Amino acid sequence: MNVTLAVKQYVTRMIEDSGPGMKVLLMDKDTTSIVSMVYTQSEILQKEVYLLERIDSQNRDNMKHLKAICYLRPTKENVESLIQELRRPKYSVYFIYFSNVISKSEIKALAEADEQEVVAEIQEFYGDFIAVNPHLFSLNLQGVARGRSWDPTMLSRSTQGLTSVLLALKKCPVIRYQLSSDMAKRLAESVKLIITKEYELFDFRKTEVPPLLLILDRSDDAITPLLNQWTYQAMVHELLGLNNNRIDLSRVPGISKDLREVVLSADNDDFYANNLYLNFGEIGTNIKNLMEDFQKKKPKGQQRLESISDMKAFVDSYPQFKKMSGAVSKHVTVVGELSRLVAERQLMEVSEVEQELACQNDHSSAQQVRRLLRLPGVCELDAVRLVMLYALRYERHSNSVLPAMMEELAKRGVSEKYRKMVHSVVEYGGKRVRGSDLVTATDAVAITKQFLKGLKGVENVYTQHQPLLQDTLDQLVKGKLRDALFPYLGASSLRDRPQDVLVFVVGGATYEEALCVYNLNRSVPGVRIVLGGTAVHSTKSFLEEVTMTTGNISDRAGEGRNLSRR
Amino acid sequence: MASSYPPPFEGTGEVKEGFICPLCHKDLQSFYQLQDHYEEEHSGDDRHVRGQLKSLVQKAKKAKDKLLKRDGDDRADTGSYESFYYGGVDPYMWEPQELGATRNHQDYFKKHRAARIDHYVIEVNKLLIRLEKLTSFDRTNSDVAKIRAIEKSVVPWVSDSDVPFCPDCGNKFNIRNRRHHCRLCGSIMCRKCMDFVPLPLAYKLTSGTRESLCIPGSPGQSQAPPSGAGASGMGSRRGSLTSLSSVTSMLEEKDDEKIRCCHHCMDTLLKRQLKLEERDHMPDIVKLYERLRMCMDKVDEKAPEYIKVAESLNAGETTYNLDTAGGLRLEVTKYYELIDALSKRILTLGMKDDPAPTPKSLHLQKMIRYTATLFVQEKLLGLMSLPTKDKYEALKEKRKQEQEKKLQQERLAAQESMRKRQESEKNRSVATTNGVVPPALKPPRMTKAGGWLPSADSKKTHSELKDPLLQQIDNIQSFLRQAREAQRTDEVAMLEENLRQLQDEYDQQQTSLAIALSQKLAQEENLQQGEIQRLEARERSEWEQRAPAADSRQPSSIWECSLDLGEPVAGYVEEDKTGEVTPKFERSPLSLRAFPALAGQEESPPRLRSLGGHVTPPSSEGPNSSSLNPFEEEDSTPTEEDPSNPFFEDIQEEHKEVSNGKKEYNPFDDEEDNGGQEEPAVTSLGNPFEEESSETSNPFTEASGDSPGVSTNPFEGDEDAGALADIDMIEEELLLQQIDNIRAYIFDAKINGRLDEVELLSANLRELQHTLQEQKKTH
Secondary structure, eight states: OOHHHHHHHHHHHHHHHTOSSOEEEEEOHHHHHHHHHHOOHHHHHHTTEEEEEETTOSOOOOOTTSEEEEEEOOOHHHHHHHHHHHHSOSSSEEEEEESSOOOHHHHHHHHHHOTTOOEEEEEEEOOOSEEEETTEEEOOBOOOEETTEEOHHHHHHHHHHHHHHHHHHTOOOEEEEOTTOHHHHHHHHHHHHHHHHTTTTTOOOOOSSOOEEEEEEGGGOOSGGGSOOOBHHHHHHHHTOEETTEEEOTTSTTOOGGGSEEEOOTTTOHHHHHHTTSBHHHHHHHHHHHHHHHHHHHHHHHHSOSSHHHHHHHHHHHHHHHHHHHHHHHHHHHHHHHHHHHHHTTHHHHHHHHHHHHHOOOTTHHHHHHHHHHOSSSOHHHHHHHHHHHHHHTTTOTTOOHHHHHHHHHHHTOOHHHHHHHHHHHHHHSTTTOSSOHHHHHHHHHHHHHHHHHHHOOOOGGGOOOOHHHHHHHHHHTTOOOTTTSOBSSSOOOOSOOSEEEEEEETOEEHHHHHHHHHHHHHSTTOEEEEEESOEEOHHHHHHHHHHHHSOHHHHTTSOOBOOOO | OTTOSOOTTSOOSOOTTOEEOTTTOOEESSHHHHHHHHHHHOGGGHHHHHHHHHHHHHHHHHHHHHHHTOOOOOGGGGGGOOOSSBTTBOTTTSOOOOOOOEEEOHHHHHHHHHHHHHHHHHHHHHHHHHHHHHHSSOTTTSOHHHHHHHHHHHSOOOOGGGOSBOTTTOOBOOSSSOOEEOTTTOOEEOSTTEEEEEHHHHHHHHHHHHHHHTOTTOTHHHHOHHHHSOHHHHHHHHHHHHHHHTTSOOOSOOOSSEEEEEHHHHHHHHHHHHHHHHHHOOOHHHHHHHHHHHHHHHHHHHHHHHHHHHHHHHTTOOSSOHHHHHHHHHHHHHHHHHHHHHHHHHHTTTTTSSSOOOHHHHHHHHHHHHHHHHHHHHHHTTOOOOOOHHHHHHHHHHHHHHHHHHHHHHHHHHHHHHHHHHHHHHHHSSSOOOOOOOGGGHHHHHHHHHTTOGGGHHHHHHHHTTOHHHHHHHHHHHHHHHHHHTTOHHHHHHHHHHHHHHHHHHHHHHHHHHHOOTTHHHHHHHHHHHHHHHHHHHHHHHHHHHHHHHHHHHHHHHHHHOGGGHHHHHHHHHSOOOOOOOGGGTHHHHHHHHHHHHHHHHHHHHHHHHTTOOOSOOSSOSTHHHHTOHHHHHHHHHHHHOTTOTHHHHHHHHHHHHHHHHHHHHHHHHHHHHHHHHHHHHHHHHHHHHHHHHHHTOHHHHHHTHHHHHHHHHHHHHHHHHHHSOOOHHHHHHHHHHHHHHHHHHHHHHHTTOHHHHHHHHHHHHHHHHHHHHHHHHO
8 A cells, every 4th residue: 555666666567577778768748757756867777777758759769779668658649659659669679568458459559560579568557646655646637627527538537547546556445435526426436437347457355354445525625725734745835836746946046056956755865754744843953953964974074084094984974975965955945945935925924824714613813814914924825815714714604704805805916816716715615515514523623622732732833723534534444434425336335444545535635634644544553544636736736726627618728737747 | 793893984883892983993992981082182073073972872773773673753863864664654564565456468469460470571571582583683784675574573563454543642644654563562653653672772681581591501492493592593594484475575764773663662671671780780889888787797796795805804803814805805996997987988989970979879878877877986985995904913903802801701700610610520530630731732722722813823822721611621631641541441531522522612612702702701601511510410420331331432432543542542441440550551641642733733724714713724735634633533433422412513513614614715716716707708798698689689580480380380271272272373373472472481481590490381382383383284
């Protein structure tokens, strides 16, 4: 149940199957992101893969001394490109792997194109998803819905992605879905259909308790993606934007050239691995330790190199030293930029009010919101976000001050686009839509928590919010999730508590939810949960998703739906 | 714990071995001394030193954590970013994961491909054979009509009336847009859609055919004249055909230098040509790259070996020779240099060529160079340096001192028990201790003692004698002597056994000391105590039991070890155990000891190694090493006598150790020899690779190997059918085509050197030709 490892194993196997010799890896746009999430360049270089190419790239040269490993999604375009490639092969041997089920007729077409007999291997390796963390995957799909129903291409892509996760993890699950969401049901049925159709593939070793696939809908919890985050990974995504584990730092003032784009991957960055779920305060301390540790080593390298033994010591520790200096400068830059943004955007204050809105049932926080709306430092996005939270939270409140807030927004000069979004969000995730009662459920939890916290004394005011998912999974793990709200698809049902759980959020998951799944994995023994979503959202991308879902169709047509840039 | 000496920053976490100043690497006895040392020596760098100390402690802690699989929960330590769980999952919390599901489409793919390839191969080979026919006669000197006739004989031309439009471009044929025939497939196209095969290309393409068909002794040569015989033979045969069809007069221009053909045939031929070129061509980068990988593999193999040796040497151990280690280091560094040089050459490959390499190949070269740099950086910098000769001596000395310290501690503890043992021994043994050790006994003991550090032999003499075990050995030897004097044979036997056991014990102790120095003390005491008790118990029980048995056995055992003792021993047996000391036999025990002493000088080096010291290569290693070893001979009989002897195994093990010790030297020598031979090996290995890659780079030939074999059967069946069927013109056509096909197969088989298949096919061909002729006759 480790999605990163699953993809990595696939890629490793591909490379190893091709034997020794210089290799080129041919990929398409999607598989490039998939592979780049699990392999770094230096890692893949060590395995003799020296070139990474796109199958649709025109300027590839004939290099008959290379072996080609093709990892492609089985799309029509890819098959067509591959047929062209095989007709005039550029490399000596081709090892072809498709990331999902491919039809017989397409294989036949490929076979007939292979007149030069250059194909040595043709297989399906089901890594058709982006493995973000070991327990979190994404499909990098933006705008999956039209109104309240699926965009057909998105549905088929989501089905493919989800089934490939199941195949990669070797799970043939029992499926539950959120009753209030038609999309969840549609996806569940679609996945079931594939499982039935490809029953030979899904014939895995039976476990005592069958695995469970739970399909949820983002619109049930529109609050979580609207909150500012304070754990490292989530915060980086919210403030800087994490795209396939890469952050674009080019807008950071005074950034050095080699730090324009940095990779944050838990796989080969120990500091990141250890801090990804820690909050900003703890990271501050840790980064200080890291710096000190680094400085301790550094001056030694410079000052004490007179004696031979010191030089020896320096050389002995040099690789670690070099690695460390890279990690230090990277994290120092990232954390520095985060704290700059926090100060500039007055995020501490904003976040406090956000959390209050999200967790407490006290209409007086409206005053706080209005106060913040008047502060000049608060940026447009944060202002809108506060109003949205208020709108969602006190949608039907008798003394709603929403119109007044909207006026304030207009006065601040917040663009019309953003102001419209307030209504869109309510339309997307308002009470009318929600199946479970988001606010009271969170409320009950929050109140108890608040009470406990009060007893305990100090507790972080910025991270008091718990996503709805936490509650759902908690019930699920205890076997108390109500069948009426989350029915089983088909006749089969689980009598025992689930052990292996796959949660998929239609409309995108968040890093806050990833953290909650991580904590559950750690705290509940015997339960393994993997979270997935059509995307992993920050507030910005979530608002785009909302606009695309609720806005009229003609508006959306031109917009790119796929998040992946590389 | 050979590697327990902590190399400054590679700390294996074992800090117990010594308190070493991280700045000057001076060994200090205790933590406090170390602190004092700092304050005196390095007070200026106080800050760093503290850091160093802390980091050492941290390292130790980390190692401990790692061992205990403790979750890195001490957050204060996160500065050391040791990853115990990454990215949200504690790896050991979730079960190991197997590879996800996969599905293989190879069979289905191959099935469809094979059908296609069969077709393709036949087409290509047919074209080649026709091309050969078209080029095998003298084109320039034949007249147009003759050429036309020959061309028409090669492939039947499609009749003009059947094709009103150009099949390629769709233009109507008329007087101005005339029909042209492809000479290779006979099809019709217009002038615009026509292509030409230049003669040089045609020769090049068919040259493979000729060469492969002219292999001496190849069965195809005589049986298949059209494809096998030389150009002249063919010409004559075709000449006869020409006369048949020379009726048709031609208006077309003469094609002297080229052969007309259609797009499709041209395309196929060009592909074929490309393939031929590629098969013979192996780019420089591949050759260099293969050498590069080979060097990398060698490094992967040698570097760990070297690191092991270097660690041991840096710890002042004497397991390895400094010189061999130096050689090994040199070898490894040589490989690094080679890797560097090779990758540099790859980087600059083709830079000066006129058509500069394509950006992609430049990129490839860059990446290879980058990888090699990474490899060297990672591995080379991990190589620790060797101590210099002087430093090594110092290290050895230091280690020796450490060991002595440990020994001293042991001695102190052991002396207590020794004294007790001595007393009890004295009380029981009949003889009195007149403890002067005969000087003749010393030499063998000396070599033994020095075994683990022979350089210190002379200096150590005094201290070594204080070893409790040695003392005990001395004592027992004196008892032995006294017992002999007292003519107590059974006791002599027993004492001798004790002596041997003690000596073994001592040897054991020395070797194990070198391996595990710490915490040996307690074990040793226990062992000694147990030993003593056991000996005592046995002494008591065997006193009576073995007395008669010893009488008969004793002489033989002694006989074997010293010849001049034979007579006196026989005397012992006859004499009664009266306990009287007879002066005339006083000489015999001395001679018994003296003999080994003499032999000892010769056999000491091998013996020495068995004791755990492997430093000096034996000065005189010879056949005498085993046969002259008095201990071994002496041992052999009593060991058999007493199967319960716990040291039996040890003795054997020790023998093994001896042989291992010898082996340990040889591999290094061999390797060094190899090192010299490596260069030619590298180049010679290039050839198999070439062969291999040429084979794989041409999958066409490889895979087509299957097709003829598979498809011969259907043809055989066809042929039977053809022979049985009514004979008419269509049959003849079919036969001709089949002959063509089979020739194509033969050609293919020959190219790939499958002679058996060629034979089979040519037999088929003969049969077919036979049928054809018969058909012609009947008509």
